[in-house]
Amino acid sequence: MAVSLAFHIVFAVIGIAMPVLMVLAERRWLRTRDPVYLDLAKRWARGTAILFAVGAVSGTVLSFELGLLWPRFMELAGPIIGMPFSLEGFAFFTEAIFLGVYLYGWDKVSPPAHLLAGVLVAISGAASGIFVVIANAWMNTPVGFTLANGALTNIDPLAAMATPAALPQALHMTLAAYAATGLGVAGIHAFLLLRNRTSAFHRAALAIGLLVGAPAAVLQPITGDFAARYVARRQPVKLAAMEALYETRAGAPLTVGPGIKIPYGLSLLAFHDPHAVVMGLDSVPRDEWPNVPLVHLSFDVMVALGSYMALVGLWAAWLAVRKRDLTTRRRFLRAVAIAAPCGFIAIEAGWMVTELGRQPWVIFGVLKTADAVTPMPGLIVPFTAITLLYCGLAVIVGRLLYRQIVRSPA
């Protein structure tokens, strides 16, 4: 499950943000009639197509796998969180339909209709991502039911969708998609610009990538703070693991890296009050602790990479405000190129924080992962098979994306 999700999240994230790049490029093409933009729009559309297809099949795998691996989870939770999944299904449908129109309809529908199809792809892509994150948010802060004898009764699926973690998680994840993909694209083209300074193609791609990625990267720390404060209130154990805080205390310090502590930092961050009491891991029994070192490390990785990306975003904004040519500054280009993989690593790390930080629970406080898992023995076999399959897929997708999108036009 974890492996499929780890791959799916990357495919999905690019699938959410790439249509935005593609639509922006097409709009510039319609405005300027500069063929570079048409070329870009077509390339990004191909990229979207490849990733959407892979995302579609890996999404199918996931919708089954939830049940194949955690049948008890689905039996318990299906009636409550089926709602966002159903809505996601429709959003996904819309995305599939209009992507078909966009890809194969360049000369079958009018230019405005074509652009509109692209916009619909981008909107429904973001919507389907948000619905899935809502389902995940419910696993973190389950509401909308009464727990009686291990069964969920009095369920209210709408209240479940309005789970407190939904808004911060959805904001944080959607921005992450734009930041990672935008800066990812910008970074690759920055790297190529460093080698080939005159290519109009790479300059245009860099500009659009930054336009999407930089604002998202700058805003991301704000939504991160928002999300962390929810975690502090709703899942104190997760926060304690994120910060490796073993003892409950007031005025808790912030641990950054081994041995460096900022006094009052954690209380200040989590509750915006230097003297606030932060729950430590000692507040729950030892067997309800997540894997603390891993969660803490993942969290620090995410924050570090996210901060770097925000700084790059600010730098880009500052250069743009002063109307400097972004594409000739080698130091800036180098910084953007380094940011290219950062977003994706940060997303994987952030996903590990939210998922591992919830362990041993699959539904926080309700159902433990060990009780949800299928009774079938020998799970290692399908697990290995699916892992190998995804690794193979990732290699081929990478190769195709390079050939279709990145390589300079002949």
Added chain:
Amino acid sequence: MLALPDVLAAIILVALTAYVLFGGADFGGGAWDLLASGPRRTQQRDLIAHAIGPVWEANHVWLILAIVLLFTCFPKAFATIAISLHIPLTLMLIGIVLRGSAFVFQSYGGGGGRVFATASLVTPVLLGMCVGAVASGAVGTQGAGSREPFYQAYIGPWLTPFGFAVGLFALACFAFLAAVYLTLEARDAALQEDFRHRAIAAGAAVFAMAVIGLALFPQAPPVNDRVVALTAAAAIGAFWSLWRRRYRLARVAAAGEVTLILLGWGLAQHPYVLPPDLTIAGAAAPRITLELALIAVLGGAVVLFPSLYYLFKVFKAR
């Protein structure tokens, strides 16, 4: 007045039917890709790729919709299926992944045509075997998660002659649908003839597998005579119109035939979602969930059908 659980079960059957009619045909197209032969081999493959390209992803979502509705509305049935049929479902998923990604890689110059075609052949068989396992009552009688030996609990329910017959039947249906649709996609007469012959052969295979499947069914098959009669009529209509080269009529008849087959399956199982014991009402989620799911489906349909209509109007105008 129909009970709410029955309505949702019917919607799931409709989604599955749509998956078979559209997505199934895409799998069938893959099968014909593998079996492409004769002097127009390349043109056959090109036609298939051209026909599938714009629509296969949208077609595929029907399956996701059916599964999502199943676990939302009938969580107990979903959990039981997911445990007993873990192995064929996982294999089917691998088939789906390979088929879909190989098709995309092929379209974007990454090779993989053979993988696409082979996966198209294997996946429908596995899907059919899962359906067969449910229909025969083998999944329902398995106390999911009980302490039975591995073979009995996880392999026995689906690896049966009947399951295999349903698997091949599904493949024959998909190939039949694909061939019939492709007679309309083909622009030149020779290519059209190729697929006409294939459609007739596949239609015969559908008939043969139906007879074998019914003969292998563990009990006396609880079929609805009226639906069987209608199915037979549709089948004869499909053969006749293929014979007379009335392709548009053939498409309607073939789609009708397959729809009636699925309807027959649904009626034969009713009121059970997993025969012989688990009823639709017994597996249903609380009422509020069902109501909301119904609203979501209706709301979704308002967005979905115009969009689908537009998609097919742009690409499948003929």
